[in-house]
Amino acid sequence: MPVSPADRTVSRPGADGPLLSVRDVTVRFSGITALDGVSFDVRKGQIAGLIGPNGAGKTTLFNCLSRLYGYSQGSIRFDGQALEGVPRHGIARLGIARTFQNLALFSTMSVLDNIKVGRHARTRKGFLANALRLPGVGAEEADSSRRAAELVRFLGLEAVADRRVADLPFGTRKRVELGRALASEPTLLLLDEPAAGLNHEEVGALGSLIRSIRDQFRLTVLLVEHHMGLVMSVSDQVVALNFGRKIAEGTPQEVRNHPDVIQAYLGTQG
Template sequence: MSLLELENVTLKFGGLTAVDRLSFSVEEGEVFAIVGPNGAGKSTVFNLISRFYDPFEGTIRFDGQDLLAVKPSGVAAYGVARTFQNIELFEHATVLQNLLVGRHRHHKSNVISELFFTPSVKRQELENREKVEEVIDFLDLQAYRDKMIAGLPYGVRKVVEVARALATDPKLLLLDEPASGLSVEETTDMRWWIDDIRRQMGITVLMVEHDMGLVSGVSDRVLAMADGAKLALGTPAEVQSHPAVIEAYLGK
């Protein structure tokens, strides 16, 4: 059984078919990349998996369950976490606070029990702290732990976005253009972070990425999309040499 399975998924915005009868599966433990020209529908696929949109048709299964039956607000608790193409962090909060907020959203707490600070709330707070500190150590963010997001270099913010997603303890991590705006050195670092996340944390990674160096370096399989549909699916080498993929890139 695959961890994630999309079958015949279609989404339209008015007259525009953003995702067109798309099917693919992601296996547990792999790094799977989606590539394609701007407007191909890559971010929309992420928005479907994170339940921002309901597909017009098709099914999405995650971890053996019908993901479309899960409330949009419940997806994180199911084990799906994501980063955004444009960083979405609280600018005037610290790295630590941003990560803790991510954990709070994950465990819906009960207002009454929080008011009275019951033992179970205390236990949850401790667990949140431990998880967040673990992720900060894992991604080498100790130096930035108590710094405000607003003052951090862009490259560090990109890593903090990944950290916030990881702090929710996901089974599947969705990364939307993790290397966009990064320098060559920072892109190499991101590549090793993704590799460590998969190998050491055992988390499955689905990413959208333009940097083919990063895609080839870290992905097991690649899906190339154009106009909402599948062009090719295979190893990075297979996809890069596929005639339809070459044509889609040259034609744009």
């Protein structure tokens, strides 16, 4: 895909060391421990699933990766760089993009314009340059429009590109938010409950889309998801949390059969 940097190469899962390294991360809210010493790695080129019952700490961890939350101890490193020193507004430019469990779109803007918003992290001309229409602004805007249009085609949104997001079905809006995240050209894509609100057919298509995104855009994916069929079918690695602690990590088959995971989901080890 021309949207991706041309010099990116696909890494086989596990080939080049961790892109994301989470070490002993602990988060507390007014005496409640939301994450308790969580550690795991995600390697370049992987699709990794983060699972657990409600309240396990999955979205809290995503919010730490996005710098929306701080943590009382531990460290998170992205491509070797500690995230603790990165401001919130610098996360997208660093190469991390995310979607949200509850859609965060501009409802009165068109599909195309929502996706173009994601290009902000890759533009260089500031407010003053745009206001004064200084040299280079027009070329940068044209590039953003071209790249957004490519994503519209990739996601099958051509028929609704000029429609307001508020007028579209929920599943379509999910794809718009995904397009906006991809527009920032991330190295790591965080998907927060991408299957929530989708019907069976849409979930099946989503699995294929996630794999296509990983392969065509040559990026790494970490997804939080309750839909076990989706997680187990697309993930190279799965990390399971419960009550803020990691209880299992491994291949989908290993995690599915882990007694602590069975206990967490079914309340029984039988």
